[in-house]
Amino acid sequence: MGNSAGILEIAVDHVRLDAMAAPGFREQVAALLSGKPDRVLLDLDKVQFIDSTGIGVFVSLLKMMGPGGRVAVTGANDGVRRLFHMTRLDTLFRLCDDEGQARAVLA
Template structure:
């Protein structure tokens, strides 16, 4: 479901699942928590393959941001239009940096 690459304090997370919803969210959250375990302050979340996300998926992302702490940063790259609309409807596009691609997300995170 996820591929995590650590580069210093930057974690690049590629979400390989098509859905980030109530069925997949808890396992996704547990996987990220276990793999990161405080080792990253900046997270680049590549969501190009995710075609559907619900409130549980959003909750997982909010939890991930909280896990990073006050100095942490999270950028979402490549969100498909339906996923991007969910961020906008919930106004979470003001909390997360949404970018069109991984290179733009790296730039936003100062990498």
């Protein structure tokens, strides 16, 4: 997790972002977003499963960023991408094929 070129980078280090992992991850995100960044690159490369609690963390992330906040997601596997589409989170988060595309979207 870091800040590069004005873009806050958050790598999710959980295989499952579920009721067990989501509360701790939410706390990490809240601490990272205390500076109110307007652009976040969210790396989901390690995530294999997300439940409704994990979805709640992503929605909270946007709320913590405030109006105008933009998030690009990389590393989402097919199952995670389907979940973003089914829940319509793909209208709020830009799903990108790689980091270069994500950075271009956030530029």
